[in-house]
Amino acid sequence: MYKKRGLLIVLSGPSGVGKGTVRKELFTQPDTNYEYSISMTTRSPREGEVDGVDYFFKSRDEFERLLEEGKLLEYAEYVGNYYGTPLDYVNETLEAGRDVFLEIEVVGAAQVRAKVPDGLFIFLAPPSLSELEERLIGRGTEGADVIASRIAKAREELEMMNLYDYVVENDEVSNACDRINAIVTAEHCRRERVEKRYLTMLEGE
Numbered sequence: 001m002y003k004k005r006g007l008l009i010v011l012s013g014p015s016g017v018g019k020g021t022v023r024k025e026l027f028t029q030p031d032t033n034y035e036y037s038i039s040m041t042t043r044s045p046r047e048g049e050v051d052g053v054d055y056f057f058k059s060r061d062e063f064e065r066l067l068e069e070g071k072l073l074e075y076a077e078y079v080g081n082y083y084g085t086p087l088d089y090v091n092e093t094l095e096a097g098r099d100v101f102l103e104i105e106v107v108g109a110a111q112v113r114a115k116v117p118d119g120l121f122i123f124l125a126p127p128s129l130s131e132l133e134e135r136l137i138g139r140g141t142e143g144a145d146v147i148a149s150r151i152a153k154a155r156e157e158l159e160m161m162n163l164y165d166y167v168v169e170n171d172e173v174s175n176a177c178d179r180i181n182a183i184v185t186a187e188h189c190r191r192e193r194v195e196k197r198y199l200t201m202l203e204g205e
């Protein structure tokens, strides 16, 4: 029996490009129909961050145990901390026919690409490298050392842009959200056409 699964949407891109900002804006829109997958991390909470809302904050031992138990869809070590996506939540939500939205860095996104080839992979790009540096500095959540390593990393991350289905420029947050919503809507229409064709073929047997 054919069962419709939800769509896995992956938003990635360099640190400081605005992934978190765009994701938060998308999830304040009343007609957003995706479920956000809350990640696990060993990073310490920033001021105002809440366990179970922004991240599930874990110790390194706890994270490594989850990894050994196969509980993560993907993970990456990013500037000294682990980040990972809970596998069961993603699978159960997709199985229930609902779309799941991941906001993750590029190494993890490549792992998801290998495991979920029919996902929708969107790369959020900055208008320029200098604008990216300004945003990282402007956010002011890290010290100079961490900012420098994130900028160095961002240059490498930009090279992975061509591995994505779509590149969305984050010039204005509302524009980026509109573009992402339009891409998701178009992908749903494409899938419906393919599904219809498939079901028509089955009927003809």
Ligand SMILES: Nc1nc2c(ncn2[C@@H]2O[C@H](COP(=O)(O)OP(=O)(O)O)[C@@H](O)[C@H]2O)c(=O)[nH]1
Binding pocket: 013, 014, 015, 016, 019, 020, 039, 040, 043, 074, 075, 076, 078, 083, 084, 085, 103, 104, 105, 106, 107, 108, 109
């Ligand atoms: N691979 C992977 N990356 C994640 C996950 N959750 C968050 N990230 C990414 O980890 C990086 C660092 O996140 P964070 O410390 O919150 O800093 P910020 O996103 O730059 O504010 C960002 O690029 C996030 O998108 C995850 O579950 N897996």
Ligand SMILES: Nc1ncnc2c1ncn2[C@@H]1O[C@H](COP(=O)(O)OP(=O)(O)O)[C@@H](O)[C@H]1O
Binding pocket: 013, 014, 015, 016, 017, 018, 019, 020, 021, 022, 135, 136, 138, 139, 140, 170, 171, 172, 173
């Ligand atoms: N379109 C935009 N224009 C100007 N500043 C932005 C834009 N999007 C995000 N920012 C700012 O850039 C900084 C980094 O954004 P953030 O969402 O934390 O990035 P990421 O999650 O990709 O690391 C923040 O200070 C944020 O307010």
